[in-house]
Amino acid sequence: MAMTRVTGAGLGALLSAAAAVLAAGCGTERPGDSTDARTGPAPTGISRPSTPVNFRCPGESASAVPTPTAHRSGSEAAPPANRDVENHGFQVPFSLYGQSRCDGIEAVTRIEKALEPMRERGDFASEAVREVLTGLGYSSGETQTTQIGPAEVGFLIDVDDSPLLCVEGTMSPGSTHAEAFGGYPDHHGCDLPSGGH
Numbered sequence: 001m002a003m004t005r006v007t008g009a010g011l012g013a014l015l016s017a018a019a020a021v022l023a024a025g026c027g028t029e030r031p032g033d034s035t036d037a038r039t040g041p042a043p044t045g046i047s048r049p050s051t052p053v054n055f056r057c058p059g060e061s062a063s064a065v066p067t068p069t070a071h072r073s074g075s076e077a078a079p080p081a082n083r084d085v086e087n088h089g090f091q092v093p094f095s096l097y098g099q100s101r102c103d104g105i106e107a108v109t110r111i112e113k114a115l116e117p118m119r120e121r122g123d124f125a126s127e128a129v130r131e132v133l134t135g136l137g138y139s140s141g142e143t144q145t146t147q148i149g150p151a152e153v154g155f156l157i158d159v160d161d162s163p164l165l166c167v168e169g170t171m172s173p174g175s176t177h178a179e180a181f182g183g184y185p186d187h188h189g190c191d192l193p194s195g196g197h
Contacts, residue, residue, distance in 0.1 A: 052097035057105050090193055093166070094182035100163050104180025107159050107167050110136060115176045122151070122173070129153045129171060144191070158190045166190030 056062055096104045114132050118124075126147040133143045133155060142158035152172040159165040159180075168190070169178030187193040 052095075054097055054101060057102035059109075060105065090185050090187065090195070093184055094164075096165070096180055096182050100165060100182065101180075103160070104165055104167070107157075107165065108169075108178045108180050111155075111157070111167055111169065111178050112176045115171050119171050119173070119176050124151045124153050124171065124173075126153050129155055133157060142190075156190055164188075164190070 095101075111133065114136055115129065118128065118132060124147075126145040130140075130143060130145040133145070134140045138157050138159065144156045146154040148154050148170065152170060154170050155168070155178075157167045159167055164183040165180060166183055167178050167180050169176070171177075183190060184193050
């Protein structure tokens, strides 16, 4: 059996050469480079995450089209300020983009228009609101109403499952207000998830 013997000088030269090769590649990758230092140029057939696209929905002014980073509340995305906010990130609803956003706007307009006569009459019964919403064609199993007070009703509707489209709102003597959103992270359905870390 043959044995290869490495001398101290040979081992030192080998380690020096390996360190030089490794050091030569460090620090050459910069943000925005289209070349990956490990694999070469990015292949053209592989999809990469894209920025969501919005367009003007029917009846919407050009200034109303939100930027792709806007949340449901319209505020810009920002890193969490503290751990409590970070730990409840699963309760921040997904914004809608593209055609889903237009579908959400249409559903909100339709719902607010149907509930407005009830608000003007002062009819704030939870069951009456539910009847109006199911009368619009929303499934009774996917429509929730809650009596918040003697003159306020909350509602939540799972409008569509694919993609998920939810409408949540309230009706009170001062206004009827609804918002559309795309559900929550790590949770199927429109209801607010509970739990946390």
